[in-house]
Amino acid sequence: MxxxxxxxxxxxxxxxxxxxxxxxxxxxxxxxxxxxxxxxxxxxxxxxxxxxxxxxxxxxxxxxxxxxxxxxxxxxxxxxxxxxxxxxxxxxxxxxxxxxxxxxxxxxxxxxxxxxxxxxxxxxxxxxxxxxxxxxxxxxxPKNAYYYLLLAQIYTSQKQYDQAAKVYTTLIKDVPDSGNYLFNLADLYMAQGKLNEALSTFEQAEKKFGTIDEVSFKKQQIYLKQNNLDKALQEGEVLIASNPEEVRYVLAQAQMYAANNRFPDAIRVAQQALKQDPENPQARMILADVYRQQNNPQESQKQIKLAFENPGLDIDNKVRILIDYIKQLPNPALNQSALELAEATTRTHPKEAKAFSIAGDIQTITDHKKDARASYLKAIELDNTKFQIWQQVVLIDAELNDVEGMLQHTNKALELFPNQASLWFYNGVAYMLQKQPAKGIKSLEYGRKLATDNPELLAQFDTQLGDAYHEVKEYAKSDAAYEAALVFDANNAQALNNYSYYLSLRGEKLAKAKEMAGKLVKQNPDNDTYLDTYGWVLYKMKDYAGARQQFELALKTTKDATVIEHYGDVLYQLGERDKALAEWQRAQKQGGASALIDRKIKDKKLYE
Structure with missing residues (x-):
């Protein structure tokens, strides 16, 4: 060559x-x-x-x-x-x-x-x-189509859409076999919002190439923007007629009817889709939405359940619907339905962590805590990387007073999230409840270092450390921890109660203890625990009459052995020894009194 x-x-x-x-x-x-x-x-x-x-x-x-x-x-x-x-x-x-x-x-x-x-x-x-x-x-x-296309692209890059449209028009007119560029021109008109021109161009393309699904969809969108619902529906019928086996076109038509409040037509077309595909979940969801808007909750819920039983309704759609339920919970009218849908979701998507996570959320809100914890643990088994789910498990452990579970789950979670202060807090609390204060202090002190940017959590650490240091008889550290907690929140109930009670046990700073306990009782006049603490502070200050009054108020709402025993002690100090003996015997029978209770009863004498 x-x-x-x-x-x-x-x-x-x-x-x-x-x-x-x-x-x-x-x-x-x-x-x-x-x-x-x-x-x-x-x-x-x-x-x-x-x-x-x-x-x-x-x-x-x-x-x-x-x-x-x-x-x-x-x-x-x-x-x-x-x-x-x-x-x-x-x-x-x-x-x-x-x-x-x-x-x-x-x-x-x-x-x-x-x-x-x-x-x-x-x-x-x-x-x-x-x-x-x-x-x-x-x-x-002037006969080379590629040259026109480049020029049109350059004009479009400069947002000179009218010039680009002129180039396409000339190309289609002057270059043989260039009718396929009608679609480019129509899309350009749509991008400009020139809907009439776009429709006209699409119609030219249809005359040349026949009915094309994508064109019909675009014409539908144009008609809807023009508020011409009848024309849009007409295009939908064309799609259905030209593709009788394609259920997606039937569903799109049903959705269009539903979106425009044409409910009888929406039901009719959705049922037509179900004749073609009896298990179709999208058709069920359209029907559920229509029945809901028609104030037919029973039929709506029936259709939703049928849709949720089908794995063909993808997990993300189900989660989105369940989130809508969560926004309305707790609600006696919806609780059971939400639980059933959550259960169906986990059954049809057993390998999806998000299915069990959302189920756990619904079970938590509807007060099915044990079921919620089981769901969260299954979610963790499938995907252990979500801290929030671990946190939910630990919170439920705490609510259920499951100390062993809380210790086990915080230890596992801390292997994955060692920088999460809240996990160290609950880990420390669990060790404290298991009577392992040294380990509890170690976890609490470490977690406190991580919580410096969270004053509220920091105060919780200080309160818990106050209790922990008291257990190991490090009283100066205990007092300092309580004082730090009260600096953040002067009304911290746990700090006020425990600090004042431990001071009374030690017989130290009784005036301060009285001030704190009295403040707490004033804020919570019916709380038997706080009344008992205040009564014991008064007892240690030898204000036996005042102490008796507080214990009698507490005993109106509690049968706690410690409160009963304290009441017996104050009666003994007031000279009512027979009554004191009776209260000690009642405390012993109740269970949970002090180690001195047997000697008190045997000797009919107060031991402190």
Whole structure:
């Protein structure tokens, strides 16, 4: 093949590889052409550099246009062109543009060169020059569709949609077999919001190519934007008629009826979908929504349950629906339905952690705590990376007073989330409740270091540490911890109660203990625990009459052995020893009194 012949084929659009083979680029470009290593991308040419290159090419082109192109110039132009294409493929736009402009300077009337210069400018962001060269390419070869498409793309990049539409119109009119670009033109009109023009163009396409599903869908969207529901529904019927086996078109039609409050039609078409696919969950959900809006909750719930029993309704849809339920819970009218749907979700998606997680949420809200914990643990078994689920498990352990479970679960969770202060808190509490104060203190002290940016949690740590330090008889640390907790919240009930009670047991700072306990009782006059603490502080201050009053108030609402025993003690101090003995005996029978209770009863004497 001659070089001239290869160049003609190149202009007709053969691939760069074919052009390179025909031109033997290693000979034309020199030794550098055989290198396979991709050079680093150069920076974009500056605006000044691009103008200089273009101006030089124009001057050279003007000189060359005055004389015929020699064979040598033809060969040089071809070489520069092929070299430019190579750099373009390597995305080195600076060098590509330099070579292409040299080819252009030798052969400015070559449409292919103008086209590639336009493309290179587009890729490098120089839209102005891209426009000029693309326009030239179209003028030089008005029958090449690719030149029009590039020009339209350049106009679109500049948001010059009207110009782009004109290019498509000219292309469709002047270039044979270009009717398929009607779809591009219609989409362009839709993007501009020119709905009538888009409809007209789609209709031209349908006349040429027949009914096309995608076109019908787009026409539906246009009609809906124009509030022309009848036309949109008509397009839906066309889709159904032309695709009788496609249930998705039936569902889309039913959804359109439902969205526009055409409930009888929505029910009719959804039931038509169920005749084609009896288990279809989308049809069930459409019916459920329609029945809900018709105030038919029983039928609505029936359809939702049928949909949830089908694994074909994906887990994300189910979770989204269950979240809507959660927003309305607890609600006696919805609790059972929500629980049943959650159970169906876990049954149909047994490998989905999110199914068990959402079920646990619903069970928690509806006060099915043990079931919730089981669901959360199953979610963790499937995916143990969600801290929030571990946290829910531990909180339920605490609510159920399951100390062993709380210790087990916090230890496991801390292996995965060692920087979560709340886990250390509950771990420490669990050890305290298991009578392992040393381990409890270790966890609480470590967790407290992690909670410095959370004052509320920090106060909880301090309160718990106050209890823990008291257990190991580190009273100074205990008092300091309680004081720190009360700095954050002067009404911290646990700190006020325990601090004052432990001070009374030690017989220290009784005035302060009385102040704290009295404050707590004033705020909570019916709390038997706080009344007992206040009564015991008064007892230690030898205010036996005041103490008796507090214990008698507490005993109205409790049968706690400690309170009964304290009441017996104060009666003994008041000289009512027979009554005191009776109260001690009652405390012993109740169970949970102090280790001294047996001696008190045996000797009929107060021991402290």
């Amino acid at each position: 001659s070089r001239k012949g290869a160049f003609i084929l190149l202009l007709l659009g053969l691939s760069v590889a074919e052009l390179g083979h025909a031109q033997q680029p290693a000979q034309v470009l020199g030794k550098s052409a055989v290198k396979t290593e991709k050079p680093p991308k150069a920076k974009k040419l500056s605006r000044k550099e691009r103008k200089a290159l273009s101006r030089r090419a124009e001057l050279e082109a003007m000189q060359l246009q005055k004389r015929p192109l020699s064979e040598k110039d033809q060969e040089m132009s071809e070489a520069f062109f092929v070299d430019g294409l190579r750099y373009l493929m390597l995305e080195d736009y600076n060098k590509a543009l330099e070579r292409l402009l040299k080819a252009y300077a030798l052969s400015p009337a070559n449409a292919a060169i103008n086209y590639k210069i336009a493309e290179t400018n587009l890729l490098s962001g120089n839209l102005s020059d891209a426009t000029n060269f693309a326009q030239s390419a179209v003028k030089l070869d």
